[in-house]
Amino acid sequence: MTQQIPTGLDDVIVQELHLPVGREIIFKMRSQDVLHSAYMPHFRAQMNCVPGMITEFAFTPVITTDEMRQKPDMIAKVKKINKIRVEKSKALVANGEEALEPYTFDYLLLCNKICGASHYNMQMKIIVETPEEYEKWIAQQPTFAQVIQ
């Protein structure tokens, strides 16, 4: 396999998406089972993922996750959400269940094309960070070659 796709050896497979701020990001998307749609509401970006073809779009993130968390609107929203979560947790704890974790803002990537029973739970965190933070993070990620060794 490594000989068949030598160009793929430096790929990085991740569970959350880190993007450097201020750089154009080109997304190339495929799907291996059914239609999905990569929806990033905060970036007003969306594109279907289609089996058998590659779809793409691009954007430049301009606000880092940290900056977004400091915005007065966002602070108010997160405060409101956490108040609701505390209320909900009271009921849960009374039932002997675990309390909900407090919420902090993160950019979202979610599936927006009906794709089966788990459609409502198909998501990934997006972190927009400074180029330095991004370089540090990507250096720590194992490449595909390292993973399959």
Add this chain to the structure above:
Amino acid sequence: MSAVAAQAHEEDHGHHHKETFMTKYIFSQDHKMIAKQYLITGLFMGIIGIAMSLLFRIQLAWPEQSFTIFEVLLGKWAPEGVMDPNVYLALVTIHGTIMVFFVLTAGLSGTFSNLLIPLQIGARDMASGLLNMISFWLFFLSSTIMIASLFVEAGPAAAGWTIYPPLSALPQAQPGSGLGMTLWLVSMAIFIASSLLGSLNYIVTVINLRTKGMSMSRLPLTIWAFFVTAIIGVVSFPVLLSAALLLIMDRSFGTSFFLSDIFIQGEVLHYQGGSPVLYEHLFWFLGHPEVYIVLLPALGITSEIIATNSRKPIFGYRAMVASILAIAFLSTIVWGHHMFISGMNPFLGSVFTFTTLLIAIPSAVKAFNYITTLWKGNLQLNPAMLFSIGLVSTFISGGLTGIILGDSTLDINVHDTYFVVAHFHLVMGISALYGLFAGVYHWFPKMFGKMMNKNLGYVHFWVTAVCAYGVFFPMHFIGMAGLPRRYYTNTNFPYFDDIADINIVISLFAFAAGAAQLVFLYNFIHSIFYGKAAEQNPWKSNTMEWTTPVEHMHGNWPGEIPEVHRWAYDYSKPGQEEDWVSQIVPLKEGEEELQH
């Protein structure tokens, strides 16, 4: 038809046939009976479709909680009373399918085209009574299959009403893509056959069977709407049939029209070279004209009811006809606006944006003409009129968001969110439903010879009107906040926690709206049996259906069919004693026909 044959035909209708129960009520070839059959089947399907929406509204308001009603109605699909995610998807799928096709296509067009085309153009019956009967029974068969699919072991189709492959094509993708999906496709194929037979019949009847003097420019706008709707149906429904057949081939015979390069559940499938985007093109080539198949009959009904109850000629008759024709033409070249983010070439996006925004022009002409017809009219605010005005309201408020969604760049942000749900429910769902209700209240005396209760009609309208906005107006905001549609619950996204309350409000409005429909049902059934007897022309309307006797008869008119001497909208004409003049009244000496 030669004079002799015509006379023989007259005589044929002159004496009464011996009718059995079967030929009168079941396998009837009389258009008035078929209209009633369509209406009652459509209402029955509507009850199921609306009940399903109430079930998933419970789940959306109080996600993953246990309800006895789920346990009772859903059985094993709601273990311990908690709805299963697969069932949620099945409910939204079948709700959409039933409401769009079975209620608002067959229930609306089927009822009123059948009832009104022969009566308003002065014909004894449809061009082919037999095809008309077959059309209804195919519709009934497809309804039965669709309902039967709810009872198969793995559940009904669950890929959304658009059933995009590969999700709908692969039985291993989800339980709802098994037998339930096969039945869905078979049901829809039969439905399309029914719709085509009906549409061909409507077209032929309008072209050939108009009575003497009923020129195309004297046709009531209802007939124009039904006629053009039938043409759109004949042009676009076969394309959906082809999509359904190709999907059946992919599902059952190993072809790869819509499938390529698929790995599912660790298994590599053999499909190669197809594209789901092809399916989307085929589907939406019907799917968008379908919006107008649903909406135009409602607009036609509204034109008629607003003119009658404003006691004024319809404003801009020719503009109304032209805009119906323009909408029909444009409806076939805008389907790509459903596919801006499908992976279709972005250049096509700008083309479809252009054609889509053009539709705003004839739509605005219609809205303008309704308002100018109402302007300074002697308004008779009966329930039919209120629902017609309600339609104008939802048509405008739903149409405005269409301008946003029709623009490819703006659409990207709200595509497949609740913003879209709000838009299409208002502009076609609620509008067409209002058209259906308006039509039932207005032509109930013609259909059943009885009057419906006015006060119950007012209750029905006002609760429905307030609740419809209560349900769909807030959805615009949660859609713009990024909330995707077709999510079983939003609790996995803390980001959406602060809009959970709005979902409860929406659901409460939905339940109240559902209760209001019970008032309508009660009024409908009660009035059939115990309603006040109707007079021949209760709304003092000009069109020809009100010149037939209240008691239904084969052939519609005893004796000869009257001749038509004027257009349908001579309301409050100067020089006349009454504020209406039936189409069959000859021009008085010196009276000029209105140049409309």
